[in-house]
Amino acid sequence: MNRNIYAALIAGCLSTMVFAQRNDASTAPTHADKKAANEQAKADKKADIAQAKADKTKTDAQADADKSAADANEKDAKKE
Secondary structure, X not given: OHXXXXXXXXXXXXXHHHHHHHOOXXXXXXXXXXXXXXXXXXXXXXXXXXXXXXXXHHHHHHHHHHHHHHHHHHHHHHHO
């Protein structure tokens, strides 16, 4: 019986400490944290734009290659 009481008391103390740590003001984001997050968001946006441009360039190059191949096939067909 005493063991159960001690276990409950210890569990209660631990949960209180965890709750206190989660609500501690020192864990709130600092100005530097907010600035870093903002800079990361800007970098992510630039990376997304660069990736979109690269994808468009690749798609355009593939379309040009496909058109060239189709033109070559047409010329070959006319020769025959």
